[in-house]
Amino acid sequence: MTVNAKTEEFQHVELFGKYALFTNGCIDRSTVPEGGYCYDIRGPDDDPGELCYIEESVAVNHAGSILMPEKLQLPPSGRLDARDEFGFLDEGEMTLREFCEVHGLPYPPAKEKFHLRPARPDEAGLFYAQPPGEDERLGTVGHLQMDFGRGGKEFWRIWWPSDVKEGNYPAFQTELKEVVETLRKNVLKDSFAMERFRRRHDGKISGGGTQVQTDGGLLSVDLDGEDIDLTGPAELTFTGDLPELPA
Numbered sequence: 001m002t003v004n005a006k007t008e009e010f011q012h013v014e015l016f017g018k019y020a021l022f023t024n025g026c027i028d029r030s031t032v033p034e035g036g037y038c039y040d041i042r043g044p045d046d047d048p049g050e051l052c053y054i055e056e057s058v059a060v061n062h063a064g065s066i067l068m069p070e071k072l073q074l075p076p077s078g079r080l081d082a083r084d085e086f087g088f089l090d091e092g093e094m095t096l097r098e099f100c101e102v103h104g105l106p107y108p109p110a111k112e113k114f115h116l117r118p119a120r121p122d123e124a125g126l127f128y129a130q131p132p133g134e135d136e137r138l139g140t141v142g143h144l145q146m147d148f149g150r151g152g153k154e155f156w157r158i159w160w161p162s163d164v165k166e167g168n169y170p171a172f173q174t175e176l177k178e179v180v181e182t183l184r185k186n187v188l189k190d191s192f193a194m195e196r197f198r199r200r201h202d203g204k205i206s207g208g209g210t211q212v213q214t215d216g217g218l219l220s221v222d223l224d225g226e227d228i229d230l231t232g233p234a235e236l237t238f239t240g241d242l243p244e245l246p247a
Helices: 096-102 121-127 133-136 170-183 191-201
Strands: 010-016 018-023 039-044 053-055 062-068 086-094 114-118 142-147 158-163 212-223 226-227 235-245
Touching: 010 096, 010 212, 018 086, 018 096, 062 086
Parallel strands: none
Antiparallel strands: 010 018, 010 086, 018 062, 039 053, 039 062, 114 212, 142 158, 212 226, 212 235
């Protein structure tokens, strides 16, 4: 079973004079933050759960994984004998964040190119046609309208450019395409994916009527260290009309 390094509840251990986090699961390497080092532990054939050898990666007889802030020097064989080296500290379960706090280490910041959040009620106006001059005041480049079709599995989109030309540069157009393609893999996969996001994060916008529920979200996008936007400073808005589902 693979586990997320940022959310797993580990056991605090001391190993070769270094502090580390241990789990019986296999740590998903893509979740290991920068500055962290992850290794797998191999057990013997007669007792695969015994903690014997530390290696970069183990598929057969995987006995656990460790996460630590220091790199281990593995021998040329690629297998470090760790028998009798594990010292489990009796402190209960510990997350990566708690480990960093205990040892005075900076917790790695999340690197999010796209950060999505539900819209607040006072931001509902961003999802509808604006009065004359409002697009210019907000610096709105344009409005992207998306629809999932009658069955909720289609994906139709229309781009309505505004009169504001500043900001509608090639890098923005490339980034917007990447944003939509990225969101299509999760929250904009279909109407039901957006509904799940709305239910979990309370993104309902009132006033949608009894048959149709409008959901809204705002997305911050980082482009070469600068935020780009469609409707306001550092934020991109999207809407989708969803059929009202039973509670």
